[in-house]
Amino acid sequence: MTGAPVIHIVDDDASFRAAISRVLKVSGFEIADYESAISFLRGIETAKPGCILLDVNMPSFDGLQLQEELAKLSHGWPIVFMTGRGDVPTSVRAIKAGAEDFLLKPVSKETLLDAIRRALAGFEATKQQQDQINSLRSLIATLTPRESEVFALMVRGKMNKQIAFQLGTSERTIKAHRHMVMEKLQVHSFAEAVSIAEKTGLLAPSAARGVENP
Template sequence: MNEPSAVFVVDDDPSILASLESLLSSEGHKVLTFESGTAFLAARRPDLPACLVLDVRLRGSSGLEFQRELVRSGIHLPVVFITGHGDVPMSVSAMKAGAIEFLLKPYRDQDLLDAVHNGIERDRARRAEARQMAELRERYAAMTPREREILPLVASGLMNKQIAVNLQLSEVTVKVHRAQIMQKLQARSLVDLVRFADRLAADHARDHTRA
């Protein structure tokens, strides 16, 4: 694999941990194993595209409870559940909480490897999206309050003349602001600008929802 990746394994059976570490390491992943969710949360983890392999039944708390704790902690990792005692309601609950796979022991090694690969690719895409969004926020922060006011009007398809009337500005002034907006957001076309504006609006809506 060109880009390093990590797999975290949480299982209270040392033999399972050793077996999974051997299997996943053979595929080139950096593997970190933990015997409890508490140990996982306390550890320093590599900043890499990653996937979490999690046993449903752990001493002290269930894997499903730990999955919910991860969400509350803002840790967004694709989760592959493994269990020797699964049932349909349990698997449905895991999937609703965001798990990408629910494997019953004994499972085929290839099924686990495929699930982990899928999880890492999902996390790689999420991380790329987060980086792009952070860059877009930085560009937006460089805009003036007037430019931020004009952005949604331009993105909605209004002409310079219409925006000028709405904001009681001259058309020339709107044209200058529009050019500055395009430059600061690094938008090469109106299509780019509309896409960026939509992403920023969705990002702001998520921030308000969290608040």
């Protein structure tokens, strides 16, 4: 994540927002605060990515409802819940729905900062993983339809002669397609090609049989 991480404080208590903002600014974070879940949703399209510090109990539209709405929007920013009236069922529901942490007010500075830093570290790791997957999918998109068919069969352990028979062409042609697949995917081994198929969801980890060449 480039620049100072942004902490989005969503809480209807103005004094709490101000106090937490001061603590986080001194700790090097950029702050954006919102008086309600609705105001956060209104500004989400132009907001910078970061961690959401979210109150559970708010009028009209509470924190759990906002969490559900963000899930519908496929919005993956990490959420750290904070509440003065927490209970076990609520915390379990929040965590099961993907919240990074569930803290009870008042919370110490150290506990809060640890939760936020863990959430941001997890978010960054997930983002890097997704960026890698998107890059690999872009490579796969350069394959022709026939090369895609060869790729799908080769990573499942099919030998060249088996692929040729299944696709109704010659083994020499399959070898040529296979060479182009490896070149376009920028890999030098069968194992690397299988890894790409697994990482992009085209192949279950147990599906490859480890046959590199026929």
